[in-house]
Amino acid sequence: MATEVQALGRSDGAAATNPLRAGMDASRIANPCNVVFFGASGDLTKRMLMPAMYNLRLGDILPTNFGIVGFSRSEKSHYDFREEMKEAIDQFSRSGEARDPLWSDFANRLHYIPGSFDDVEAFHDLRRQLEENDEKLGTEGNRLYYLSTPPSVFGKIVQQLAAAGLGPRDQQRGWSRIIVEKPFGTDLVSARNLQAEITKVFDEKQIYRIDHYLGKEPVQDIMALRFANVMFEPIWNRRYIDNVQITAAETVGVEGRGGYYDNAGALKDMIQNHVMNLLALVAMEPPISPNADHIRDEKFKVLSAMRPIPEDSVSKVTARGQYGPGLVEGKPVIGYREEPSVDPNSATETYASVKFYIDNWRWADVPFYLRSGKRLARKHSEIAVTFRGIPHRIFGETGDQIESNTLVMKIQPEEGVSIRFNAKIPGPKMHIRGVTMDFNYGTGFGVVSAPAYERLIGDAMRGDATLFTRWDAVEQAWQAVMPILTRWNETRIVDFPNYLAGSQGPQNADALLVADGREWRRI
């Protein structure tokens, strides 16, 4: 008698005993699962998430047995949802148009549940769909929920999942994980409240706080540079390093997100998460293994060692700015206050810079200068480590400047490493000049890295949390910026806008470094 096999695919654990699997990269492909996108009608789903899922399929990273369920308020059928996602993939996927027969195979696994986040019945419909997928698509009860919604409804969705019996503690089989988009809270208190709400249903190990910045290849390269080479670690400390500058500069404005951004600002939108994560990677101690928790333990430790900024010192160690009209890449652009959905008298900062210290043996008294801003001269993210000057000068003619060595980890748009050092100019005299040695990841290895969302969704499906932020680090990062946030909320800035779009940023940011006898690297 014929046996009905659910689908042709691998089964968690069983693959391990399949002799044909020997030597194959078992960790590459995720286990069978359903991925549920909340906010499935939103821009993020169309531009990033669904193209990422389709590319994971093309890259054979998705498990053989998978299902995707979109959940959103708009009323539409499975068929309409599939059509909409096909258009999105055709328009935004890096692999171009979705074609048959792969598209049909993929589309058959796409389902849609319409409903508001208050609608209990809609969550029961979701449960029925997931159970049907388990049975028909062989997804084995595994579920990955992706909250691609405004943060204000994160808590509600989690409650509804639990009420519909979709919480991990109600599960008879399989696993449940939840991906939460940033920002995780709007300040320390709201972040703690949100954490409390989510952990009523999900354990910390099941929560994947996504920061797409961490999925970028060059961010991961920071760890390889530090811990796969012996030559940097001995000098990676206060004896040899003078200061560290971390820059995340954008040329774009608020890009239609004025409503959100006007309630956030550069400090919350970039410094508290992306830039702090870079700081943690560059300053942390070597983890004992690449295990997610070992890395995240070290990140937490270094963030815990950040010196608290007293509220009355905030003005001495920070600078903020807001862009006015100007020229970006040769084209005139409007000022922040003229952007759609932005308060014409807005006091929200579009530029923030902060000086932090890390109070531990490695970094005592080494300043970490962090800055991020919109509508700056160039799109440019980097970590620049400037070493101390030479202790005693023996070379160089009068007038030759012996520069401090600098190691720059370039994150975007260029991805690579450059080292600046001094060399003798050929000739009879001992003239010294700074020269730069450049390495570029793309041209060095000839490999184009996958977009961050592809990497991160794939990791979450595999249960690899290395590139996701753990709660203790989020909490520490909030703690570090809270005095600034409080002070900035209390003191209204009168000179906004204080920098031109397309410039290097506000002058008060320059003053921050000048006071220390240093200057910002040019953006």
Place this chain on the structure above:
Amino acid sequence: MNLHVDSATDVSAILDELRKSGRSARVRTMNFVVFVDDPAHRSWVLERAAIVAAKHPSRLVVLDSTGATTGVDVTSSTRDADGATIVSERVDIGVGALDHATIGSLTQELSVPDMPTVLWWSGARLLQSRTFSGLAQNATTVLVDSSGTARGAETIRELGEFLSRFPGVVLGDLAFMRLLPWQEMIAQFFDDPSLREDLFSLESLDIESGSEAEALYLAGWLGSRLSWEPSGRDTFRDRSGRTIAVSKIDKGDQRRVRSVVLRAGECTYRAALSDEDENVVELSVGGGHTARKRYVPLQNIANTSLIERAILESRRDSIFETSLLTVRELLG
């Protein structure tokens, strides 16, 4: 920068020219030595070598035994890519008239010391060629493609011997590497524990491919994974003494597998290129078990990608080696 030197042995002129390119900052990852002796295959090999060398900045040394190159051409160029200056160095040497010792010594002198040397051997003979043996001795990785030539089976036989003769060299065969997506597809049939038993009661294996090497390697891989003993040129015997018939059908494009069918009792496991799209594989199970037909993407198997993978692999691949030895036994 371009230089032509009439005498291939004028090494100092060649090195001087290469040094000029060193005035710019550059990244170099390896010496990439390419040997080619088949005029019909020459441009196919050199085009791919150039692509790989551009992506993995290298000193590319082309040993051209086809007669198309006389003397030595040295080219060095810089280009800007993503903000970095990439320097490409290439030396093309006409080696048709040179003996194996001269070729070996020239290659060594032109290689950058202390960097891995990858030899892509596209010559007709392997171990019977003293040039090959000399070059392989100084290489960290040797790359061949036993597929798409009339000597596929013979090459595989020689590669088996290569393993014991050069234990310190990483060997890669593009023909075997091309099979990875097929191996994964075959493996996934049996990830389901309810189907696993069939894996140990297979009775026949049919492989359609445009080149013999791929079919041999697939059979060798399955045989070595399942502890089958070769019992004839087209048969294996499993651990319980059951005979497994292997049928290799010459069909389709060179270097491409078209389909694989495994039979166990009434049950048939079939993976075949889709009629709609040759980059998609249709998976089906029939007979004793039934399953919904599935389509999976056939992963990119561009030759340049395979060469890159081989270059990045710095360890010997035991799965490849046991498959290779099984094929050698099968061939007798």
